């Protein structure tokens with residue numbers, strides 16, 4: 001029997017039409033999570049983030065292109081069919097934010113609609129993208145793509161204008177262009193790098209803990225409205241977890257940090273700023289960010 005080719009990806013089925021594709025051995029050790037939602041009735045496949053571009057620590061891995069993987073590799077969890085056989089469904093790609101580990105494969109989808117947050121157009125402008133994607137500091141080429149900047153509460157449509165039941169929300173905090181996606185039918189919330197468990201939550205120099213509290217408060221409101229069975233999916237580690245509990249617990253940890261209840265575990269110098277690291281007892285949540293952001297949040301009324 002012919003062995004299937006080795007790939008840089010691994011897939012898990014989350015619901016009948018939702019899949020988690022993870023890059024298991026990327027050279028950056030980010031292990032980004034890519035989510036794929038098929039909407040066959042609209043001839044569409046929604047791809048949330050595109051990962052690290054397949055750069056694998058395993059040198060002889062055969063399939064490194066996400067698009068080739070989606071269109072050509074049969075998956076056991078999908079009745080031995082590829083997720084998008086031969087590219088028959090049209091892509092709509094949503095980028096949760098512009099960090100390199102979410103955008104490096106985006107050029108494979110340049111013939112598709114690529115949606116990003118319109119919250120801060122200058123942050124993701126062509127001249128700022130190399131710096132803000134972190135590609136520049138890693139010494140890697142910044143991908144070129146022409147995104148469509150969408151407003152807060154944007155309803156996603158197929159290329160032929162069929163509504164997909166998917167809502168985009170601006171959730172600045174991790175970075176100004178961070179967004180969340182809510183799939184009403186599946187009750188799935190995708191929050192990118194806003195938060196996750198069991199892996200260090202990071203705010204870069206361009207982040208804001210003050211904005212993060214406002215964004216996560218609005219996500220909690222949404223989840224409360226939608227009912228107790230909403231599940232949350234993140235850019236790393238967390239998938240299909242109870243949304244309210246994860247949001248609430250993460251906010252409690254970050255509140256403890258801001259109120260000075262969590263001790264600084266260590267200090268590191270990164271991209272020209274002093275960063276502090278916090279680790280919750282038990283290890284579920286941890287945080288690394290410029291100390292400036294914690295002090296700013298501490299000064300800010302209402303956090």
Ligand SMILES: [Zn+2]
Pocket residue numbers: 097099174193
């Ligand atoms: Zn990020």
